[in-house]
Each structure stands twice: as C-alpha cells, then as structure tokens.
Amino acid sequence: MTRVRRSNDWGFPRWRGYEGAREAAQVRLCDRHGCTEPGSCPAPKSPNSPERWYFCQKHAAEYNAGWDYFAGLSAEEAAERETTERAEAGGYKESAHYGWAGSGDGSRSRDEMRALEVLGLDPDADFETVKKAWRNKAKEVHPDVRPGDADAAKAFQTFQVAYEVLRAAEERREWRG
Template identity: 75%
Template sequence: MARSNDWGFPRWRGYEDSREAATVRLCDRHGCDEKGDCPAPKSPNSPDRWYFCQRHAAEYNKGWDYFQGLDKEEAAKRAKSEQAESAGYAEAQHYGWSGSGDGSRSADEMRALDVLELEADADFQAIKREYRARAKKVHPDVKPGDAEAAEEFQKLQLSYEVLKAAEERREWKG
C-alpha cells in the first residue's frame, strides 16, 4: 500500500510534491530545453501564443511594437487605457528599494548620466559639479564658432535638465 501524508485538510505536503510526472512545457525556440513559461503573441492582435523561456522571451520582445497595425486613433486610445490601468504602479514607485541598480532611475536619466560619465548612484551634488566642470570647457563663450563644442554643450545641458527635473520630482514626492 502506498504511503501518503496528506490526510485531509490541511495538506501536509505541497501540491507539486507528488511522485507522479508533472507536465512541463518546453520553450518553443528550436533547440532550447528550458521551461517555456513566458507567453508571447505569434502576431499582433492574435490569440495564438508562443511559449518561451525568459531568455528567449526577452530576445523576442526586444523589437516588439505593441501598436503595429493600428491606426493613430486606435493606438492613442489603447495607450490611454493601458496607462490608466497601470497608474497604480506608478503611484507606488516610492515603495521601491533605493540605491543603484534598483530601477529607481528612468532610461532617460541613465542616458543623461552616461553623457556626464557618472555612475547610476551619483547624488545630485555630484551631477551638478560634473555638469559645471564639463560645461565650462565647451561653453560657446569659451569656444566661439566651434560647432562640435556647441553640440557637446547642448548634450550636457539637456542631460542636466533631465536629471534636475527627476531630482525635483523625487523631492516633491518624498
């Protein structure tokens, strides 16, 4: 007689702890033997799905255009409804962890920090110092008529404005 230790409620073992074979769906990518638990649409607005492992799902979604095949009005309507549905996540950002690499900086902020050649965890005083030091070297008053210096100055100025606006948002929320 088979021995069992799930004598009614509560179950004394997990639901996946039985000895029977469990069905596992493999990644739909040819040659991959990992678990395929990430659904991806086969075509825009289609109910058919591929099932990829996380690595291949990320590769598949890299160039995905969610609004492909929709006219401007439909795309705007769908974007607005998606934004309304996910607004709660944006409101809860302040509950996240803090520090570098935590997702607290946007992609624009990370690009701006790259322009200033600063780390992701740089504080605003370091940002301001670096911006001023670099801007002094390529300012149009220092290098008049130098188109390359003027372009670099514009990049620095835009990066600083992005980071300053982000800092002001954090101070306002915090």
C-alpha cells in the first residue's frame, strides 16, 4: 500500500511559502566597464533619447558630474529652456518654505544653529571643534588684547554668548545620555 503524503497547503494562498516558487530576481550590473555593483541608477545615453545607461551610485555620480544639460543648444535656446523649466518648477521652490529649517541632522535647535554660524562652523561640528573656534575668535577680539575697541568688545560678547549656548546644549545632551 502506498502511503499518501500530506501537505500543509489547503488551497488557500496565504498558507503557501512566500516567493517559494519564484525564480531568482534578475540583477542588472553597472554598465561601467569592470564594475560588479548593481546598476540601479538610469542615466540617459544622450539628450532627448529614451536609451539609458544603468550605473551604480558611485558611477552615476561620476557620470552626472560631467553632464551638461544644455549641450548642443544655442545661448537663446538654453535661456528659453531654463526660464520654461523654472516657471514649471516654481511651486517646488515655494514649498521649500514649509520644509525643515536649515541644514544639519535636526538634532540642534535654531539657537544652536545661529551660534554655530556666529563661530563660522558647519552644522555638524562636534564640541571640541566648537571650543577651538571659540578660543581662536575670542583671542582675536578679547578686551585685554584690544583695550578701548567697542566693536571688538561687542564681538567678544557675541562669541561668548554663542559658546555658552553650545556648551549648555552639550551638557544637556550628556545629561540625557
């Protein structure tokens, strides 16, 4: 007597294994000679052509660095195309008003961003960089170095306040853990 083998498939699709019967997905490699990364970034082979190269992110960035959008157009045609596209994309520029304020990763307050700007630092500067910048700027305009200079005294106070804002924020971050 032959033994019948039971299965867990009762005819309802959700009891089947997901993608168990599907073949391996095709991955297109980067079109750059010698690159073995997946080519997931399409790039046009020429202006106004439907044909595309498919590059990895590294080679797409390299390709786009040399891309001239206005190649082959006269100065008048390029200016006309630019004004047309600016008019069509004007809503995007207006919507920037509603976006997140300023650069950085969102972990700094507006006051901290202003303080970093006063010290001439990037939004992602660490506290050691802040200390160094504050010391250098404060040495230049310190009242002992420039006695009687009202502008220097005001600049020193500005740098001092900026440093205090950033120091307090750093202490809060350390306290939170």
